[in-house]
Amino acid sequence: MSGLTQVLLAGLSGLRASQTGMSVVSQNIANASTPGYVRTTMTLQPRTQLGIGAGVEVAGVQRAADRFLATATYIAEAARGSSAARADILARAQSAFGDPSSSSSMFAALDQFWGSLSEISVDPASSLRRVDAVSTLQSTYAEVHRIAQSVQDLVAEADQRIADAVAEAQSLMDRIAGLNDEIRLNKRTGADASAAENAQSALIDQLSALLDVRVAPLSEGGVHVRTSGGALLVGVQAARLNYTPNSSAFATHGVITFNEDLGAQSNIEPFLLGGEIKGLLQVRDKDLPGLAEALGGFAASLGDALNEVHNQNASSPAVSQLVGRQTGLLGTDAIGFTGKAVIGLTNSVGNLAQRLTIDFDAQTVTAESPAGVFSFAGGAIDDFASALNAALATATPAGSASFSGGVLSLNVSGGGGLVVQQDAADPSDRAGRGFSHFFGLNDLISRPTPMFFENGVQGADLHGFGAGGQLTYQVHDAAGRFIAQRTISISGALAAPGSTWNDLIGALNATGTGLGEYGVFSLDANTGRLSFASNPSFRVELLGDSTQRGATGVSVSALHGLSTLATAGRALEINVDPEIAADPGRLAVGRPNLSASIGQRIIEAGDNRGAAALVAARDAVRTFPASGVLTAQSTTLAVYAARLGGEAGRLASDAQRSADGAQAVATAAMDRRAQAEGVSLDDELLRMTSYQNAYAAAARVIQAAKEMLDVLMAIGYR
DSSP states (O other), rough: OOHHHHHHHHHHHHHHHHHHHHHHHHHHHHTTTTOOOOOOEEEEEEEEEEEEEEEEEEEEEEEEOOHHHHHHHHHHHHHHHHHHHHHHHHHHHHHOOOOOTEEEEEEHHHHHHHHHHHHHHHHHOHHHHHHHHHHHHHHHHHHHHHHHHHHHHHHHHHHHHHHHHHHHHHHHHHHHHHHHHHHHHHHHHTTTHHHHHHHHHHHHHHHEEEEOOEEOOOOOOSEEETOOOOTTEEEEOOOOOEOOOOTTTTTOOOOOOSSGGGGGBBBBBBGGGHHHHHHHHIIIIIHHHHHEEEEHHHHHHHHHHHHHHHHTTTTTSSSSSSEEEOOOOOOSBBBOOOSSSEEEETTTSBBEEEEEETTTTTEEEETTEEEEEEEEEEEEEEHHHHHHHHHHTSSSSSSEEETTOOOOOOOEOOOEEEEEEOOSSSSSSSTTBHHHHHHTTTTEESSSSSSSOOOOOTTTTTTBOTTOEEEEEEEEEEEEEEEEEEEEEGGGGGGGGBBHHHHHHHHHHHHSSSSSTTTEEEEEETOOOEEEOOOOTTEEEEEOOOOOTSOOOOOOHHTTTSHHHHHTTHHHHEEEEEHHHHHHGGOOOOOOOOSSOOOOTOOOOOOHHHHHHHTTTTTTEEEOOOOBBBBBEOOOOHHHHHHHHHHHHHHHHHHHHHHHHHHHHHHHHHHHHHHHHSHHHHHHHHHHHHHHHHHHHHHHHHHHHHHHHHHHHHOOOO
């Protein structure tokens, strides 16, 4: 009788195993089209009872997961996520620049401006042609502004997408950690954990597109998830990620905090080697700022080249007032020029009434009618302005000069005009620019703050910054970990009346209180520009600058171009001078003859030499400093503009090729993984048939045992 019992138990175990097998196969078939689903298989083992075979039992239901193929997929998906995010934003940045061949692009507007200048050369007296030239130049800068704003909008978008991706990653990590608990519980109780494991695997696949992940299975069930850089994202519980976006233009962005309660070293960014977040960080912090810097450099270079020529030109009739640009200089600064410049005063009919020769080496202003010599031997800008004012006052009609708030202004009364030129034999020079050009007395292009940063200040000059101003810097190491925050205040000895640029530089370079451990500030003796060379082991960022130089309103960073607002911001702020925009008749297209005798006419309405000189600026070879994505180079404005557009296109093209390659690798990795882990309907149907046959066979065994038992009972077997 015991043997018959064993037969019944064997048949019953077969029924149960076959039922479980058919359930597993049914689940696989139902999820054959589910993305990321890993097929499950049933494992059987012999069943014994008191050492005697008693059928079969289900040892477990497990997923056909391939850990190594899964890792390859995570790596490929992270690369795809990173490159796709970067390619998307850079393609839109490139489209903002537009097709150079399009009639509505910045490049086309610039070509139209050069063309309009050429037309002025044909008819210099035409007011309509001047209006057209000013209008096309305004259109050029309007396009520069639009592109610059588009780039800043893309920076803000990338920053917001980082915040959204961080929030999504946090949600995925929380769910992965929750499934860890469920999987461990199922395994401890012997229940089927494959459904939870499949759900967890799908979540990890999604997370790998946002962050590059590495997964380590745990013996008790569940997984640990880390970034490729080693940061633990999911362990006993999920790590805490947080990021606050900042949509302000030229903002210094915060970091993605990682378990913020750990303290200052909680920046996860150094531990990210791939994923959408990494791609967005690169495009936000490197690619787009590089384009913005280059665009700002182009806007300034174009404006500076036009201003150089325009300051040698004059309109007809000559204007009665010349108001310079904001230099950021103080009256106590040394005048700092070498060479000579010439100022001509005209009467109401345009004849030369007075000629003033400024000899910066001799520190004199020499007048001719009436004759006189006026000294500015003190050597300061205030001394120069006083001497020039006295010299202008001798003329008929009389003129005046003043320097206030960083701006030099010249005026003449009685319907007269003013013309300024370089001396042909010994041109004036300060930091590479002539007298009128440096002070911007007859600028065509302007900016509220300094457009260029070669200001000519010397270390012994008074720095002039008001007490209470502060420069605040933040320092991270090469891995992105926070190191220090340093604030240099204009206080104490720096606020003393005699404090110089050398004193300020010493405070900036001080160890412990300044940035001496992380880089070096230095003042270029030739240009007066203050620059910072960072130690390669550190990244130093300017967080804020509340300094103000005297009454100019100009900060340290604005004067020397030490911030992205000062450099890249030029693309949003530079435009046609408001006075010329309001009155295109002030466009200077003639070249005055200041060598003429007193009483002779020095500028004619039909003079086209100034317009020809402006056109020639397009093809003159100039030296352009390194600016963002553009390297330092010597070329023409036309070629430089083309290279700017080409660089935007190159970045977008390279990013798209990278994205296409990463997509191909990710697709191949997923296909290879699917071959090992995916569901084959043919194989599953074959297994279903096998389990059905096994079920039928087990049922027949039970039926045969029942019939045998019935027979035995009938004959009275005991």
